[in-house]
Amino acid sequence: MRLHIPFLELGRLHESLRPELEAKFTEILRVGVFSSGHEVESFAREVSRFLGVKYAIPCSNGTDALEMALKVVGVKPGDEVIVPALSWISTAEAVVNIGAVPQFAEVDRNGLLDLNRLDKGLSERTKAIIPVHLYGKMVDMAALTTFARSMDLRVVEDAAQAFGAFQSGIPAGGWGDVGCFSFYPTKNLGALGEAGLLVTSDSISAENLSLFLNHGQPKRDEHEISGRNAKIDTLQAAFLRIKLKHFESMQERRKKLAAIYLERLGGLSEISLPMGMLQADHNAHLFTIQCVNRDQLKAYMEERGIGTAIHYPEILPHLKPFLEGRAFPVASTIARSTLSLPLNPSLREEEVHRVCDALVAYFQRG
Ligand SMILES: Cc1ncc(COP(=O)(O)O)c(C=O)c1O
Incomplete structure (x- = not known):
């Protein structure tokens, strides 16, 4: 069935930018530089200015960014890394892929690392911690970095x-030793394919990351280390430059729509609403509600032509590749009860009201 209000329609999201994106594609086809070059350098400069970070290094995707960041901060095979029990798989995958061991930690009711319980997962081998700013809401980074410093742990955001x-004027990604971003198409700043970014304020880390993601080459055919190819695609960098120019107005739109949800759904005692969504340290990436019988509600919405999504149906320590027996009750409750409602800048206000009408009707059925 074609959904009347899909969870996210990427074609529609790009409709207003289509002339600029098409012109850029035509230009690149004419110029003929398809790897590295001016577009990548310009994107790096523009995104570092936007975030206010010293070094911004575009790369292939967010998962590769995490892997490279962990290596650069000195995580070695056998080391342990604290990872929240609730996240997208990449957070744990990156740890395992470099031979280290994820130490899963419980989250708070927002799905963020529970800072009060962090010390429980520490051992002699703990080397780093990965705070995940889940759904777009930042972990309390002043508290987390203070804790990490006191325990001599590296922080990969x-x-x-x-x-x-942004928290206290410092961007998500800008607090840790290295920050990692994904420009997967569904993200607030999404490429038209795969792309990612590393940020740091440390010149040596920046140099190592830049070398590593390009075969260890400072110059063509000079190889200082054995690296890999994790460069951003030139076309994606070019498209991202355009999307970055429009980012702030898209964010305003997201927040405006989120405010409608908050206002309309505030009276429903059966659901809990996301916290701090309109604040600067939340980018309104996902609008997640929590309720009992989530799957039943999802099916109801679908019957009414409204697409929703689940982020995420299973916690990381209970996924096959990382399986461990310990219980994480808070993370598991979130995984069982959370539903993401449609939220993106191409949604019309009237559509957000229709989603709210459906939710109100569902909970008033008695
Ligand atoms: C929390 C989190 N970490 C890591 C990633 C990995 O990013 P990518 O898909 O660009 O590899 C994503 C996005 O998919 C994510 O949501």
């Missing part, structure tokens, strides 16, 4: 979902 969120 998984800011994949939080581009454009």
